[in-house]
Amino acid sequence: MTGSVAEASRELEDLLSLAEGEDVTLRGIYDVSALRADADLMLWFHAPTAELLQKTLRSFRQTKIGQSVELVWSSMGIHRPAEFNKSHVPSFMAGVKAREWVCVYPFVRSYDWYLISDEERRAMLAEHGIMGREYPQVITNTVSSFALGDYEWMLALECDVLHDIVDMMRHLRGSQTRRHIRVETPFYTGRRIDPAKVAQTLR
Incomplete structure (x- = not known):
């Protein structure tokens, strides 16, 4: 520099x-x-x-x-009403303060996800949500990215203790929604830093 x-x-x-x-x-x-x-x-x-x-x-x-x-x-997403919960908004839009750590990754659903019945999709997403609520210290941000790049969704998980993200992600591997994921990389995980310290961090 x-x-x-x-x-x-x-x-x-x-x-x-x-x-x-x-x-x-x-x-x-x-x-x-x-x-x-x-x-x-x-x-x-x-x-x-x-x-x-x-x-x-x-x-x-x-x-x-x-x-x-x-x-x-680089990737971009847009908030759109959730399929089965129209009132849900990402944490960053709801005024929830940023946490110490973030894990950002894209994902693409299986080819048949959008062809199975609403009832079946709703049940799987409900299960996923119940499992995720076991980690209330991890806040979520999901936005739509269809046609904005190579992915369908962008997800950012935030928490103050890094291993909480690790534990939650491992736990959610047991969700039925896992059967309907084709792509979920790359993962970018990092610690939030003061903008004034960015130049020093890069030295």
């Missing part, structure tokens, strides 16, 4: 302030180093429109920090 750490940090802070003024919210910047060989940093933004997110990413890539890293993965 060219220039001083302080200069790069100020530039990032300025960008985040401008983005906030345009109704773009930073959910978190995460240190994913050691958890992935291909990445050190993950950014999670949300906004009312896709165009605002595109603009924010372009602006980030023009900063000193953005120019010092290589973009290895």
Whole structure:
């Protein structure tokens, strides 16, 4: 990274302030180093429109920090009413504060998932939900990404203790919905860090 750490940090802070003024919210910047060989940093933004997110990413890539890293993965999702629970919204939209750790991954359902009866799908999702509620300390964020990339859904799990995500994911392997997953990688897991410390983290 060219220039001083302080200069790069100020530039990032300025960008985040401008983005906030345009109704773009930073959910978190995460240190994913050691958890992935291909990445050190993950950014999670949300906004009312896709165009605002595109603009924010372009602006980030023009900063000193953005120019010092290589973009290895990017995905976008949109909140749509849940199939069997129209009132459900992702935690980040419900005003739930961000947690210390996040695990982000996409998934694609089986080819026949959308062809089986509503009753059967509802029962499997209910079972999955009941099993997940055994881990209330893990908050969930599911958004739709059909036609926005290679995936159908994006999921972000947040918690303050890393092993809670590990334990919950292992537990949910026993859900009947597991029979209807074709793709659920890549996984990006990281610890939330102060934006002021990003430049130092990348040194």
